[in-house]
Amino acid sequence: MKTLTVFTPTFNRAYCLNQCYESLKRQTCKDFVWLIIDDGSTDETKELIKGWQREGTLDIQYHWQQNQGMHGAHNTAYELIKTELNVCIDSDDYMPDEAVEKIVDFWRKHGSKEVAGIIGLDADFTNKVIGTKIPDHLKRSTLFHLYNQHGVTGDKKLVYRTELTKKFPYPLFENERYVGLAYKYYMIDKQYEMLLLNEVLCCVEYLPDGSSRNMLKQYRKNPKGFAFYRKELMKLPFVSPSFKFRQAIHYISSSLLSKNRDFLNEAPNKGLTVLAAPFGIVLYFYITAKTRTA
Numbered sequence: 001m002k003t004l005t006v007f008t009p010t011f012n013r014a015y016c017l018n019q020c021y022e023s024l025k026r027q028t029c030k031d032f033v034w035l036i037i038d039d040g041s042t043d044e045t046k047e048l049i050k051g052w053q054r055e056g057t058l059d060i061q062y063h064w065q066q067n068q069g070m071h072g073a074h075n076t077a078y079e080l081i082k083t084e085l086n087v088c089i090d091s092d093d094y095m096p097d098e099a100v101e102k103i104v105d106f107w108r109k110h111g112s113k114e115v116a117g118i119i120g121l122d123a124d125f126t127n128k129v130i131g132t133k134i135p136d137h138l139k140r141s142t143l144f145h146l147y148n149q150h151g152v153t154g155d156k157k158l159v160y161r162t163e164l165t166k167k168f169p170y171p172l173f174e175n176e177r178y179v180g181l182a183y184k185y186y187m188i189d190k191q192y193e194m195l196l197l198n199e200v201l202c203c204v205e206y207l208p209d210g211s212s213r214n215m216l217k218q219y220r221k222n223p224k225g226f227a228f229y230r231k232e233l234m235k236l237p238f239v240s241p242s243f244k245f246r247q248a249i250h251y252i253s254s255s256l257l258s259k260n261r262d263f264l265n266e267a268p269n270k271g272l273t274v275l276a277a278p279f280g281i282v283l284y285f286y287i288t289a290k291t292r293t294a
Contacts, residue, residue, distance in 0.1 A: 002059065003104050004032040005086040005162070006095070009073035011038075013091035014045045023094035025057050029101035033059045037077050040067030069177030071170035071225075074184075078165045085117065087159045093204045102199050103159055116192035117160040119143065120201035130154035130204065134196045141196060142189035143182075144238065157201040164188050171228060178222035180229035186236055220291040223257035230254060235268045248273045252280025253287060 006024065010017060024034055038045055041064075049062045065076055074088070085107060089095055106118060119141070122130040131154015138150060146152045168187040170179045219226055230251035234244050252273065255263030267273040 002031050002033050002083050003085055003107070004100060004159075005035050005077075005081045005083040006032050006089050006100070007035040007037060007077040007081065007086060008089055008091055009037045009039055009070055009077065010041060010045060010091040011067065011073075012041045012043045012045070014041070014043045014048050016092045017045065017048065019094050020089060020091060021052055021058075023097070026097045027095065027100045028098050029104055030058075031104050032100050033061060033083060035061045035077060035080060036063070037073040038062065038064040039069070039073040040065065067177065068172060069179075069222075071179040071181060072172055072177070074181060075169050075172075078162070078169070081162050081165075083162060085159055086162050086165060087157065087201070089202055090204070092206075093202050095202055096200055099199075099201045102197065103201065106195070106197050107159075110195055113161075114192070115140065115161075116164050116188050116194050117158065118197050119146065119194045120157040120159065120197045120199055122155045122157050122202050122204050123200040125203055125205055127200065127203070129200065131156075134198050136198065138196050140193040142193050142238075143185050144189050144236070146194075146196075148239075148243070155204065158185065158194075159201070160188070164192070171225075173222070173224040173228075176222040176225050178218045179225040183229050183232055186233065190237065216287060216290050219254070219287055220257065223254040224260075227251055227254035227258060227260065227263070231266070231268060234272075241272075244269065244272060245276055248276035249279045249283055252277055253283040256281070256284040257287065 008020060036049055046064060049060065052058070053060050053062065061080070063076060063080060077086070085103070087103065103118060119134070121133065124130060132152050134146070134152060135150055141150060143158070165184065168184045170183065230247045233239070233247045234251065248267070248269070251267065252263065264270060264273055
C-alpha cells in the first residue's frame with residue numbers, strides 16, 4: 001500500500017485542475033494515491049479525470065457526490081482514504097516536484113504514533129512563503145499553538161495520520177455548505193502535537209471563486225455551520241479568555257443570522273456570551289449590511 005493520499009476536493013474546477021495533475025505527474029516520489037472528491041460538478045470534470053485515469057500515469061481514484069461543500073467533501077475523503085498519511089491539495093493549487101518525497105522521507109525518519117502528522121509551508125506561485133516560516137528551534141507544536149503562541153502567520157500545509165482524520169467528522173446542516181475545517185484540526189490538537197517541516201509542500205492561488213475570497217458571503221449563507229464552529233472553539237481547553245470572547249462574539253452573530261432563539265442556553269459559557277452580546281449584535285448588523293443584495 002502507498003504511504004500517502006493526496007486528496008483534492010473540487011467543484012466545477014475543470015478549467016484549472018490540470019496544473020495540479022501535471023505537478024503530481026512530476027513528483028520525484030510516486031508513493032502516493034491521488035483521490036479526487038468531485039463535490040457535484042456540472043462541468044467536464046468527470047470526463048477530464050477519466051481521461052487521466054486511462055493514461056495510467058498516476059494511481060487516481062475518483063468519487064462523485066451531490067454537492068455538500070468543502071467540509072462535506074473532506075468527510076467523504078477521510079472515509080475513503082486507506083493510506084497511513086493524507087494531505088489536501090486544493091483544485092487550484094499544485095505541489096512542487098519534490099513535495100511527496102519530502103513528506104514521505106521526513107515521516108519515515110521522524111514519524112510515530114506520538115504525533116498527529118506534519119506541518120509544512122505553503123507558498124504562492126512565485127515561491128514566496130505564505131505568511132511566515134516556522135521558527136527553526138521548534139520541532140513539534142500543535143497547530144493552534146503554532147499560530148497563537150509562536151507567532152506564525154499564513155496558511156500552512158497539513159499532513160495528517162489518516163486514523164486521526166477519520167475522527168471528528170464535520171456536521172452537515174440542511175441548505176448550508178460551510179463548516180470551518182480547523183474544527184477537526186483543533187480537536188486533534190487536544191491529544192497530539194505535529195512535526196514541523198520548514199519546506200514548501202504546496203503552491204497556492206486564491207481564485208475569485210474560492211471560499212477564502214468570499215468569506216462574508218459564506219458567513220451569511222451558512223450561519224449554523226459558523227455558529228457550530230465558534231461554539232466548539234469556545235470549548236477548547238488550551239485557549240485564552242480573550243480568544244473565547246472573540247468566538248462568543250461570532251457565535252452570537254451567527255446565531256442571530258440563523259434565527260436561533262435558544263443560543264444562550266446552548267452556549268458553553270453563558271456568562272461570557274452575555275458579556276459578548278453587544279459586540280455580537282453589532283457584528284450581526286455589519287454582516288447583514290455588507291451582504292445585503294438588491
